[in-house]
Amino acid sequence: PSVDEGAYGGGIIFDLPGGQNYPTSMGAFQDSFSAGLIDVGISKFSADGRNLIYSTYLGGNSIDLPISTLEGIDKSLIILGVTGSLNFPVTPNAYDTSFAVGPNQALRQGGLFAVPNGSHIFLTVLDSTGGNLLGSTYFGDTALDGKNQELHFNFGDEFRGDLAQDVNGNIFFVSNTASPNLAQGSSVMQSTFGGGQDGFAGSFNSDLSTLNWGTYVGGSSNDALFSLTVTDNNRLYVTGATESTDFTPLVSNGYQSALAGKVDAIVAELNPVNGALVNFTFSGTSENDLSYFADDNQNGDVIILGQTYGDWFISDT
DSSP states (O other): OBTTTBEEEEEEEESSTTGGGOOOOTTOSOOSOOSSSEEEEEEEEOTTSOOEEEEEEEOOSSBEEEEEEEEOTTSOEEEEEEEOOTTOOOOTTOSOOSOOOOOOEESSGGGOSEETTOOEEEEEEEOTTSSOEEEEEEEOOSSOBSOOOSOOOSTTTTSOOEEEEOTTOOEEEEEEEOOSSOOBOTTOSOOSOOSSBEEEEEEEOTTSSOEEEEEEEOOSSBEEEEEEEEOTTOOEEEEEEEOOTTOOOSOSOSSOOSOOSSBEEEEEEEOTTTOOEEEEEEEOOSSBEEEEEEEEOTTOOEEEEEEESSOOOOOOO
């Protein structure tokens, strides 16, 4: 949302009767449905909801889904999503302009949302008019990228991820991957793929032409990152869940030092400059526990919100 100027809506548009009639605005970046099955739809409304400021399609020749949006510091709109399109719109100077083809898979359980060439994460920055791309890039390799393939307990859990931006314009994101060759940076928390599914955190410059760093977060089983927050004093926290019994980040002063149950929530503080690990904790019971959202309060405390199947510790202090 934009407190001063209104709010954004982002979702999916199917290639069905009426789907090709989504209301776009004059000068929209993409004013018609692409040749795929599903396109992203992005609309911005005035603060009172009475006026459509802009509205555009965004997509290529396969399936394109938004996961998270964030208004940038220059009133741009940053979009994180997943795509199976070989011709998703990317900018010429993007970090990655080509789609690495992978095996035929699906982005929903039961075979729905088939992606014959696999899937990539995408990040896109629309300018304040919705008419131009300030940056747009693929991010992925030949395995399934951008989908929470394994740790899903609720409707829509397959498509979780998050965005943040610092005062210098650097864009931070979290998502999930099964690709083993994505990490970048000599100081990152985890430079090698753990196995199964890993969470992934990364940082781009403002026009998505440079990956500042990228790190895996996970062990040899299944792990996921769902949310992140950048505090006012520029501390970066990422959160999600793990079922890896061998996931042991090298810190000793966390609240919980080891996996307690089937699936535990995880919280990591990363250095926003280079992705190095600052601190880490598990948080869970003997059952399944997952952290879906991260935020901070005025005291600088980190707050996580999630779901538990166990006897969660409760305190009023």
